Amino acid sequence: MARSVRSSALPPAPASVPRAAGASSQLAPQILRTLRERILNWYYPPGRHLGEQLLCEEFSASRIPVREALRALAEQGLVDQVPNQGCYVKQPDVEGIHQLYDYRLALELFVIERVATVGLPAEFLARTRAEWEPWLKIRADAPVDGGELVRADEAFHLGFARHLGNAYIVEALEDINERLRFVRLVVITTPHRVHATAGEHLAVVDAIARKNPEAARRALRLNISAARNKVEIALAQALTNAHRRR
Numbered sequence: 001m002a003r004s005v006r007s008s009a010l011p012p013a014p015a016s017v018p019r020a021a022g023a024s025s026q027l028a029p030q031i032l033r034t035l036r037e038r039i040l041n042w043y044y045p046p047g048r049h050l051g052e053q054l055l056c057e058e059f060s061a062s063r064i065p066v067r068e069a070l071r072a073l074a075e076q077g078l079v080d081q082v083p084n085q086g087c088y089v090k091q092p093d094v095e096g097i098h099q100l101y102d103y104r105l106a107l108e109l110f111v112i113e114r115v116a117t118v119g120l121p122a123e124f125l126a127r128t129r130a131e132w133e134p135w136l137k138i139r140a141d142a143p144v145d146g147g148e149l150v151r152a153d154e155a156f157h158l159g160f161a162r163h164l165g166n167a168y169i170v171e172a173l174e175d176i177n178e179r180l181r182f183v184r185l186v187v188i189t190t191p192h193r194v195h196a197t198a199g200e201h202l203a204v205v206d207a208i209a210r211k212n213p214e215a216a217r218r219a220l221r222l223n224i225s226a227a228r229n230k231v232e233i234a235l236a237q238a239l240t241n242a243h244r245r246r
Helices: 020-042 050-061 063-075 092-120 122-137 147-163 166-189 191-209 213-228 230-244
Strands: 078-081 086-087
Touching: 020 050, 020 063, 020 086, 050 063, 063 078, 063 086, 078 147, 092 122, 092 166, 092 191, 092 213, 092 230, 122 191, 147 166, 147 230, 166 213, 166 230, 191 213
Parallel strands: none
Antiparallel strands: 078 086
């Protein structure tokens, strides 16, 4: 899944371009990042109209960078462009979410097999164990900080990809994480699921320490499947929460 071009990768404006035009062109990636974050965090619910004029006023921008940002969002599949009406936040697609899980699983199984085959530094594995073992001791009635746990879960999976050293895989997984974060927030925030997640993560770490790729793949598949099986529930809750904020 292609990601948007980051602002740091944009070429500088030619010297012949007036200062105001150059400044305007630099607004497009900033506007894109802000709108993308709002959509993926369900601040903008499905069906929300993204009016050009209102966005121009909010970002103190001309229509050119706003249109560039909206076009990029459409290319990423986050908004629908309706002729003569503008852009609307795209309705969630359950099948599309499952396809994202297919993509994530394929990437992560490749990563985990490679790192389990070659091994990882003992210090990294010990640190990862130390981060997840305390979650096994959480009380059944203890409150769970969903945001903290989701960040830890994402860091766990990305950590292996970063050790592999493939920047394209890391970037793809970062994009997938952003798009699927709402599922994690629903699935991972009960004490029962916290215990299960910690156990699954530790099983992955143990398999890597033993250099057992098959066991690592099995534990990883179990971990990812647990979230995937709750996609419909997560989607319904996210929709409910988004409409309550309206």
